Amino acid sequence: MNNRIIIIAVIIFAGILGFIGFYMSYAGNNSGTTITDMAGRSVSMPADVNKTFSIAGSLTIMLYMIAPEKMLGWNSARNTPENQYVPAEYQSLPVLGGGMNDANYETIIEKNPDVVFIGHGGDNSTINGIQDKFGEIPALDVEGDNNLSDMIPAIKFMGTVLGETNKSDELINFYTKVLNQVNNTVKTIPESEKKKVYYARDDSGLNTFAPGSPQTQLIELCGGINVDQAPVASADGGAMTVSMEMILQWNPDVIITSSPNFYNGVYSNPLWQNINAVKNKQVYLVPQSPFNWFESPPGANTIIGIPWTAEVLYPDKFKNMDLKGLTEEFYSEFYHYNLTDAQTSNILNSSGLTGY
Structure with missing residues (x-):
């Protein structure tokens, strides 16, 4: 009888210990941590992050x-060309909006993210206002x-x-590899030999960005000279509309555009025929998928x-750079899509480069 009581007591005690161990393990796996975000705010967050969203487009891509x-969703709707090189499981993610004013806070909160990412220039009053909208969900700045020269x-x-x-x-290593390779060559180019570059953003070709804008960092980083030398306007990040007369006066050696319509029509447009970049077939379309x-x-x-961009500006100086291999590596590792040889060639040749 006494032995039976002892055995039962041992079983009960073992069960209690097991429950305590389970509870402590559960609590440990879900216990929070505190992190200092990039605005210097101390924010409590879960130890394990499994569901996230960003209201900033650049951070969503990262x-x-x-x-x-x-990821819980995208900031904006994505069209078929944009999804061409995106695995199907990510194409179907819902659109939850982006930016401080357009994000669908209610829907985001319903999806119960572990954290949300924001990016607002270190303006703590704005950041705190966004945090208030998310309530108990940690918002990390x-x-x-968007600083291409130092985003590590x-x-x-x-x-x-x-x-x-x-x-x-892995992303930092790739970034450092290509940045160093380009920098090492660019620093050998005399100022007198640097290409004059114009960035045409829209269908008209007359919308551009000034030097110092994040949108034109690649020009200077890759050894070009942005022909638009107007100062950056803080209110609009340097976006501006220019005239055809200004472009004729600048006479860029190279034009880079994000507009397929502009790219497809520029060589037949009489307004652009006297510009060196057009006369010498040096207009390039930015890949966008x-x-x-x-x-x-x-x-x-x-x-x-x-x-x-380095190869667009200085093909002779970067002829030994394996742009095709770098493209396939980048897409495989960071866009989670394995390009075929034909797809890689199409991306590069469609941009105006030749020989791929």
């Missing part, structure tokens, strides 16, 4: 590159994600929060634009 399986801190921060430091390190290589938005998506 999120997709580092941890696509943790990320800065520098932003990539590292995203990787840390997402628990994907290996992937963020799944994301723009040059800007729109400026961010980690433009890392692959570093070698592309």
Whole structure:
């Protein structure tokens, strides 16, 4: 009898210990941590981040590159050409809006993200206002994600929060590799030999950005001279409309555009015939699937634009750079899509480069 009581007591005690162990394990797996975001705010967040959203387009792209399986949705609707090189499971993610004013806060909150990412220039009053909208859901500010000359801190921060430091390190290594390769060549180009470059953003070709804008960083980084020398207007990030007379006066050696309509019509448009870039067939269309290589938005998506822009401006100086291999590596590792040889050739040849 006594032995039976002892055995029962042992079983009960073991059960209690097991329950306590389970509880402590559960609590430990879900216990929170505190992180300092890139606005210097101390924010409490879960130890494990499995569901996320970003209200900033550039951060959504970085999120997709580092941890696509943790994304809850896109900022805006994506068309068929944009989805051409996106796996089907990510094409179907819902559109939850973006920006401080257009994000669908109610729907985002209903999806119960572990954290949300925002990027608002370190303006803490604005950031705190966004945090109020999300309530108990941690809102983390990320800065520098559109600074193409120094975006490593932003990539590292995203990787840390997402628990994907290996992937963020891979992205940093690729970025550092192409940046160093281009910088090492660009620094040997005399100022007198640098190409004059105009960026035509829209169908008219008359919408552009001034030097110092995140949207035109690739020009200067790759050794070009932005022909538009007007100062950046802080209110609009340097966006401006220029006249045909101004472009004729600037007479760029190279034109880069994000508009297929402008690109397809510029060589037959009489207004542009006297510009050197047009006369010498030096107009190039930015690849834009799944994301723009040059800007729109400026961010980690433009890392692959570093070698592309360098070859556009100085094909002879970068003839030994394996742009095709770099493109396939970037798409496979960070866009999660394995390009065929024909697809890679089409992307590069359609941009105005030849020989791919």
